[in-house]
Amino acid sequence: MLVATALTVVRTSSLFSIVMLSGVFSLLSALLLVSMDAVDVAFTEAAVGAGISTVLMLGTLALTSRMEKPSRRSPAIPLFVVTVTGAVLIYGTLDMPNFGDPNAPAQTHVAPDYLQQSVHDVDVPNVVTAILASYRGFDTLGETAVVFTAGIAVLLLISGLRRRRDEDDEEERKDT
Amino acid sequence: MQHHLILRVVTKLLCGAIILYAFYVQFHGDYSPGGGFQAGVIMAVAFIAYGVVFGLDAVQKVLPAWVVHKLAALGVLVYSMTGVVSLFLGYAFLDYGAFSPHHPSHGQHWGILAVELGVGITVTGVMVTIYYAFASRIPRITDEEW
Numbered sequence: 222m223l224v225a226t227a228l229t230v231v232r233t234s235s236l237f238s239i240v241m242l243s244g245v246f247s248l249l250s251a252l253l254l255v256s257m258d259a260v261d262v263a264f265t266e267a268a269v270g271a272g273i274s275t276v277l278m279l280g281t282l283a284l285t286s287r288m289e290k291p292s293r294r295s296p297a298i299p300l301f302v303v304t305v306t307g308a309v310l311i312y313g314t315l316d317m318p319n320f321g322d323p324n325a326p327a328q329t330h331v332a333p334d335y336l337q338q339s340v341h342d343v344d345v346p347n348v349v350t351a352i353l354a355s356y357r358g359f360d361t362l363g364e365t366a367v368v369f370t371a372g373i374a375v376l377l378l379i380s381g382l383r384r385r386r387d388e389d390d391e392e393e394r395k396d397t
Numbered sequence: 398m399q400h401h402l403i404l405r406v407v408t409k410l411l412c413g414a415i416i417l418y419a420f421y422v423q424f425h426g427d428y429s430p431g432g433g434f435q436a437g438v439i440m441a442v443a444f445i446a447y448g449v450v451f452g453l454d455a456v457q458k459v460l461p462a463w464v465v466h467k468l469a470a471l472g473v474l475v476y477s478m479t480g481v482v483s484l485f486l487g488y489a490f491l492d493y494g495a496f497s498p499h500h501p502s503h504g505q506h507w508g509i510l511a512v513e514l515g516v517g518i519t520v521t522g523v524m525v526t527i528y529y530a531f532a533s534r535i536p537r538i539t540d541e542e543w
Contacts, residue, residue, distance in 0.1 A: 272442050347427055
């Protein structure tokens with residue numbers, strides 16, 4: 222279903238349905254994450270990917286046109302690049318350990334310590350929260366700062382533009 | 398969207414439930430999936446849904462833009478102040494054991510609660526800020542266009 226949605230996104234030219242389908246795509250990948258027991262990530266994907274990004278994309282859509290512009294260049298070179306990149310990525314996954322392999326590098330480094338010690342150290346049943354907020358408190362502080370910076374950047378870029386245009390209008394009015 | 402009666406009624410009903418759920422995710426993050434980030438996003442969704450259905454002016458009457466901007470900064474402040482307070486109590490930066498020296502795990506609970514609250518406030522503020530920034534540029538859309 223994920224693949225079918227992705228292919229439909231590529232085929233359609235109405236931007237409105239593309240935005241809606243990308244919301245559907247996010248929701249489906251959230252379901253995939255639930256079935257892989259990554260509930261925290263699935264939660265985020267459903268709320269951010271399917272919820273907020275869809276609304277923001279619709280907001281952007283209202284500022285631009287409703288239909289995709291027909292492209293005039295030949296699709297051969299982009300298709301080649303995409304195929305090669307995809308092939309390299311699939312080749313890379315061949316070396317990856319199987320899903321849930323107990324000997325995978327990700328499972329043998331600090332994860333056992335966290336899983337065994339967190340009940341004693343932090344005493345919080347949700348290990349994800351314990352790792353995020355306690356063991357990795359500095360990282361999460363950094364992430365919060367990044368989110369804040371992103372908000373400031375959007376504010377400066379978009380609202381600043383509007384204010385300047387208002388001032389220009391006023392100057393024009395003064396000139397006339 | 399003046400004449401979409403069903404949408405307006407359903408949104409009014411849902412907004413309260415969404416905000417309640419956001420608080421649940423926020424303060425129950427220790428025991429169930431989710432935490433500050435997810436709770437912040439859900440909280441923002443409640444306001445964004447209200448704004449989409451009732452218009453930007455209505456939602457900015459509830460939550461003015463300057464409040465949202467202050468919220469985004471307040472969250473980072475809450476988070477980093479938690480670290481500074483633990484510094485002043487004689488522990489390392491963000492060492493939550495500082496908040497109850499005799500029961501380190503209680504201190505961890507308090508510390509996690511505080512920083513998750515900071516994350517949640519920032520995420521709510523930033524998400525609503527971004528929505529306001531986009532929505533305030535959009536010319537009013539007539540229902541026929543949809």
